[in-house]
Amino acid sequence: MGWSAAKMEWGPAVCMVLIELFTTGQMLLTKVVVDAGLFVFALLTYRFLIGSVLVLPLAIILERGKQKELKLKAFLWIFTSAFVGFTVPGLYYIGLGDTSPGYAINFYNIIPIATFILAVLFRKEPLNMRSLVGIIKVVGTLVCVGGTVVISLYRGKVLHLWPTNITGYNPNKAGAAFGHHHIRGTILLIISCLSLAVWYTVQAQMLKVFPYKYWSTVASCFVGSIQMAITGVAMNREKATWQLKWNMSLLTIVYSAILNTAAKFVMISWVVTQRGPTYPSMFCAVSVVFTTILDSLLLGHDLSVGSVLGMLLILAGLYLFLWGKGKEVVHETIEKPKETIDRTTELPSHV
Secondary structure: OOOHHHHHHHHHHHHHHHHHHHHHHHHHHHHHHHHOOHHHHHHHHHHHHHHHHHHHHHHHHHHHHHHHHHHHHHHHHHHHHHHHHHHHHHHHHHHHHOOOOOHHHHHHHHHHHHHHHHHHOOOOOOOOOOOHHHHHHHHHHHHHHHHHHHHHHHHHHHEEEOOOOOOOOOOHHHHOOOOOOOHHHHHHHHHHHHHHHHHHHHHHHHHHHOOOOOHHHHHHHHHHHHHHHHHHHHHHOHHHHHOOOHHHHHHHHHHHHHHHHHHHHHHHHHHHHHOHHHHHHHOOOHHHHHHHHHHHHHHOOEEEEHHHHHHHHHHHHHHHHHHHHHHHHHHHHHHHHHHHHHHHHHHHHHO
């Protein structure tokens, strides 16, 4: 297998695993700084703006002159993509502040199911329940979601596998105990995850209208930062809220801008073009595994039997879905050359 073939086969999966690592780091850092009093909309405004600036050189170099093809129709799709992929999901971090990373991360289980249903309804994702591949994809999705439900609802015996809270973090001292505005946080988490499910489908449509992933990322990040700034200023106009200082808040903004915005959205745009809108959403479950482990190590939350059982179910469901998706891709690859040959052999009869 050549490098190009290996890249096409494993590249999307590697990208999505890295993205979930970025997401885990973002969640842990955001929880700490939000507990310390950072205004969520200020964080997201700076994050999206810096992300736009970081991707701009890539757009200028690799997609030179393509910004001229940005017409009204493409801008409307970019505006919609920014709204459902940046602004509304920003509510997730308010929900995170109201709850905890271990609780909030489990709401990603909404994304695979919602995205899969939307993709099937809008014919972005093929589904044939009479075929083995179609059944495996559905079973994998359900098992994956079942794993996140187990992590959320079943605790079981606490497992002492390694030292916990190695950083000495104390959420009570940080000022945001679990359960504060818990109902509000839960509602915001659900809304943001449903919005992300819609975003994967919108992203695929946007790239059909404006198929330049770097310029689309620049535009989406910039529009998203404007949307966030308008919303944030409407909620809080105090200058101190928007001032940046050399502290953990600035580190979180820079980290999230570089890895969880610029790198993440460029990588997702590429993955969507390679594997379709459903593929990225299935990897959201992987971040549940990463967050469960790192949350225990760094922030002191216990690892239980329920956590381990849920992680095993998530990995099993993910493997089933990816196996089914892989079989589907191979089948399409075989069918396309066959169709080309058939059309070529039929051509003389029409001449």
